[in-house]
Amino acid sequence: MAVAAARSTWRMALLPGDGIGVEVSDAAEAVLTALRKHCSLALEWQRLPWPSTAWHQAHGDMMPEDALTQLRDFDTLLLGALGDPGPSRDKQRYQLPDGISLSPLLALRKGFDLWACERPAICYPGATRYLADPRAADVDMLVIRENSEGEYVNQGGRLRQGSAEEIATQLEVFSRHATERLIRHAFERARQRQQHRKAENAERHYTNAAGDTATAQVCLITKRNAQRYWGELYTEVFATVASDYPDIGTHHELVDAACMKFVQCPWRFDVVVASNLHGDILTDLAAVLSGGMGVAPSTNINPQDRSVPPLFEPTHGSAPDIAGQDLADPRAMLFSAAMMLDWMGEEDSAASDAATLLRQALCADLAVNNLATPRGTQQITRDIIQRLTEG
Numbered sequence: 344m345a346v347a348a349a350r351s352t353w354r355m356a357l358l359p360g361d362g363i364g365v366e367v368s369d370a371a372e373a374v375l376t377a378l379r380k381h382c383s384l385a386l387e388w389q390r391l392p393w394p395s396t397a398w399h400q401a402h403g404d405m406m407p408e409d410a411l412t413q414l415r416d417f418d419t420l421l422l423g424a425l426g427d428p429g430p431s432r433d434k435q436r437y438q439l440p441d442g443i444s445l446s447p448l449l450a451l452r453k454g455f456d457l458w459a460c461e462r463p464a465i466c467y468p469g470a471t472r473y474l475a476d477p478r479a480a481d482v483d484m485l486v487i488r489e490n491s492e493g494e495y496v497n498q499g500g501r502l503r504q505g506s507a508e509e510i511a512t513q514l515e516v517f518s519r520h521a522t523e524r525l526i527r528h529a530f531e532r533a534r535q536r537q538q539h540r541k542a543e544n545a546e547r548h549y550t551n552a553a554g555d556t557a558t559a560q561v562c563l564i565t566k567r568n569a570q571r572y573w574g575e576l577y578t579e580v581f582a583t584v585a586s587d588y589p590d591i592g593t594h595h596e597l598v599d600a601a602c603m604k605f606v607q608c609p610w611r612f613d614v615v616v617a618s619n620l621h622g623d624i625l626t627d628l629a630a631v632l633s634g635g636m637g638v639a640p641s642t643n644i645n646p647q648d649r650s651v652p653p654l655f656e657p658t659h660g661s662a663p664d665i666a667g668q669d670l671a672d673p674r675a676m677l678f679s680a681a682m683m684l685d686w687m688g689e690e691d692s693a694a695s696d697a698a699t700l701l702r703q704a705l706c707a708d709l710a711v712n713n714l715a716t717p718r719g720t721q722q723i724t725r726d727i728i729q730r731l732t733e734g
């Protein structure tokens with residue numbers, strides 16, 4: 344594994360982006376400032392005006408031509424959101440097609456080969472519960488999404504565009520190399536979670552379709568009944584990798600059945616590994632299981648190379664309907680910041696302490712989540728900072 348030289352100070356690029364991305368980035372700055380004081384966290388950051396729709400309006404592009412080269416110099420990236428800047432009621436606002444405004448996201452994931460997208464869905468006490476079944480309080484899964492290829496390679500085209508005979512093609516690419524590293528990473532994470540639960544005296548048991556039970560499980564998602572080629576490749580690689588982890592249970596779900604079971608019995612899932620598009624769709628659903636988009640974090644990492652900057656971002660988008668009104672929930676961004684601190688914490692104990700403290704404050708805040716008296720973005724941020732400084 345490539346390891347960067349020991350870092351005395353972490354350098355983060357803060358990329359607020361568009362819409363509520365700006366508001367939740369303000370929250371992240373305030374919280375990280377408090378943590379820096381409180382945990383002697385050696386973190387510095389630079390707030391960049393790109394990528395953003397505003398940058399496009401001024402310069403004709405979402406970010407400078409050498410954006411990746413500039414970002415490569417940072418240790419880590421924290422992004423708010425990209426897309427329609429809103430507010431939706433402003434009909435005259437400068438707006439771009441999604442394919443343009445969101446393209447930097449894919450450029451960063453691909454450009455830095457951040458091939459694993461990790462999206463945990465944990466239903467913390469106090470979080471909004473959308474499912475009536477009381478067992479839904481036990482949801483604690485990690486969806487790992489392939490982040491470098493698959494349905495997102497963006498190859499194809501439109502033939503005879505606009506005519507009645509038009510044909511659109513969209514190529515999907517699945518390499519054995521990317522499949523193998525992703526699935527192996529999923530098993531590694533399952534083992535870490537298993538060990539963590541054991542240490543906490545909180546073991547869980549997962550049962551697969553054959554009735555086998557294990558204290559950790561990886562569930563593979565495919566659509567191999569209709570898309571057989573990559574489905575078979577994933578299935579074969581999964582079986583080979585699984586044989587190296589005899590203590591980890593295995594399971595498979597077709598993506599449509601997985602959607603059904605995420606709602607019917609989400610507590611039965613531990614680690615879920617899915618292709619780029621399937622993972623994208625499943626993680627919006629998983630976000631709702633943990634309390635909604637307002638609390639769902641996301642990471643884009645290269646587990647084999649810590650020298651490239653990972654990208655942390657909430658799962659949500661720019662939310663033009665509520666942008667600029669102090670209505671955004673900053674906690675998805677703050678949970679993402681906690682995941683960033685976890686990642687830094689693998690090398691730096693002050694960062695690890697900061698991650699624990701921030702997560703505790705977020706959980707304490709969720710526990711008193713009171714929908715009867717809704718709080719604005721800034722109030723939630725102040726409440727969390729108060730908990731941090733008391734903690």
Ligand code: IPM
Pocket residue numbers: 445448623658
């Ligand atoms: C996400 C988003 C992106 C994706 C879009 C904006 C391209 O939905 O991060 O989940 O599909 O990856």
Ligand code: MN
Pocket residue numbers: 623624627
């Ligand atoms: Mn998505």
